[in-house]
Amino acid sequence: MPAVDLAVMTKRDLNAALHALPADTNETHWTVANPEGAHAIAAGVDAPITVEIEGHAGYYCAGMNQRATVIVHGNAGVGVAENMMSGRVHVKGDASQAAGATAHGGLLVIDGNASARCGISMKGIDIVVKGSIGPMSAFMAQAGNLVVLGDAGEALGDSLYEARLFVRGAVKSLGADCIEKDMRPEHVAILDRLLADAGVAGVSAREFRRYGSARGLYNFHVDNASAY
């Protein structure tokens, strides 16, 4: 169980060591002390390991993650788990802007709040935020599920494609082409699974509302031709 102290080892050396791990490594549980908000901690990992960061992480923590479980025992800066492909990232505190941006897969769990643009351009990731999310979240989100136990800020789901947005609290406003949709049994099933995966107990999928794309922006509208 390697224990790395970023007051001693450089982050570059830590990341190089993580990148060098073979898929069958026995070093499957890493701890990282004194992160002090450093950027790109455990970015680009591609191995079935667990990395526990014992403090606040800076920008792009666990970015591009594949297969690894990265746990942040603190807050995470801009772009946590951005472009994640698979695996799991768990932020025990709050996340800054653009959490889970452009990510293709895996599960991002945020115990606290996420600020603006959570899930921007998400492409298949599942995101569960136990608190609230900031404005312009899920902007141009393409695929995946965004689950919010608290409230959502302004312009949720602006210019949304096919991502599903589930919000339990209030939505300040919906962005262009984002509408509320019916919760059908298949959506309840998805929510139940994600809530269970994220370790949320005592919350029913029935407490959420679903939002998605009205698909009005998919194609060029011929009525607008005269504008050019």
Place this chain on the structure above:
Amino acid sequence: MCGIVGLFLKDPDLEPELGRLLADMLVVMTSRGPDSAGFAVFGDGSANHLKITLRGTRLDDVASALADVATATRRDTHMVLSFAAGCEDQVRGWLALNRPDVVVTGTGKRIELYKEVGLPRQVADRFALPAMAGTHGIGHTRMATESAVTTDGAHPFSTGRDQCLVHNGSLSNHRSLRRKLEHEGLSFATDNDSEVAAGYISWRLREGDSLTAALEAGLEDLDGFYTFVIGTENGFAVMRDPISCKPAVMAETDRYVAFGSEYRALVGLPGIETARIFEPEPAHAYVWERH
């Protein structure tokens, strides 16, 4: 990209530490702005005295010539003149007549304002920031985008008495806003967009706005990206544009309120482990004032 920091103390016991804490915050932000740095500190002051911070060459000659009316404290390329408020016309008159080359970076009862080209560590050390005491201060590390890498383009900008502003971002309408403000009687020393933002806030305050109202008015009138940190004689404020384009994180304890472009800048503050850490909301004026 730029780095901005601010520290507003609630606990007087920390006041001797202000400069040291602010310097450490500034240096951490070097990666966001390595080309120049600056800071303003609100230190000692009294009701009937004024302080002006000067920047230029041959400042000792200025100190000698004005020795009868002003006390001078030289710090590298800057010098603070302290004098009875009634002598202001005399001091400014002498400077205008004899030393038009000298730049006034800040004026007020308590503000001192320093800026230079160079790495933030060098700038902090040249002016001995770590040894400065005060109630609050703001700082900036610059990566120039809208104007040249010159000392004039470094932040903070001060466009009113005991007022200063640092800015991360860029404004699109600073030219037109500058013309409007010039009609209102403001003048600007540089071509910098951030100076226009500072001038705008000074203008609103002059017109009777509270700091909160001035910042809220800016939501209508300032077009562009910004996170501002602002210091006034007794106040400290933070404002982000409506889409929060530029980063910001804050920490608050019983002893202080601190701002950093990134959390890293706050790591060295006392009690940060238990501070309330939050990101300021877009388009929301955060203001702290001491009474």
